[in-house]
């Protein structure tokens with residue numbers, strides 16, 4: 001698959017086949033992603049790959065916390081509001097998602113359900129966590145974003161589906177304790193990983209993008 005096709009056909013996958021992915025293939029995805037650029041080649045990224053019982057136990061812990069009404073402890077706080085333009089795009093996504101899946105993310109009752117699905121990593125056989133030292137600057141967060149995209153594109157090129165998940169870091173404090181990760185690490189992103197179930201309605205949504213011309217200011 002060429003780079004242009006890979007970038008333009010990747011999409012978030014939210015339903016997976018149960019077939020596990022060979023660990024050599026999972027390693028290969030990370031092996032490719034490490035060629036991402038980073039500030040001064042500092043490579044401020046670490047990856048945890050969860051599968052099997054450990055993943056199941058972590059999901060259960062997050063679901064239990066949610067059901068108990070525990071306050072989230074994310075390392076990166078969730079945005080409380082958005083500028084008008086970005087909010088319009090979010091509204092557009094929510095409307096499209098409601099039409100494609102029947103799930104209305106504006107319904108507070110649904111949020112609980114959506115979080116549970118996220119905590120269960122959409123039943124994917126594997127979950128990645130991306131993390132870095134919390135003393136690193138915002139540039140390193142930027143670098144980790146580049147790494148995340150490389151990882152998801154490498155996976156896509158190999159027929160592996162992914163979805164990046166901020167929700168999966170809701171209970172960062174408890175997740176780090178459970179997995180034995182030092183509290184000085186910043187847990188930035190969870191990613192569900194597995195072979196896509198293309199028959200699921202959850203995977204039928206193709207999100208929109210605003211036209212390039214709206215993003216560009218030509219200056220001569």
Ligand SMILES: Cc1cc2nc3c(=O)[nH]c(=O)nc-3n(C[C@H](O)[C@H](O)[C@H](O)COP(=O)(O)O)c2cc1C
Nearest residue numbers: 010011012013014093118163164165166167168207
């Ligand atoms: C930083 C980040 C956090 C995200 N968090 C979640 C999440 O918690 N749960 C989820 O289902 N999707 C999450 N997404 C996926 C976005 O909803 C998705 O990328 C966006 O709607 C565009 O759709 P596409 O990935 O199919 O192109 C996240 C994406 C990014 C980049």
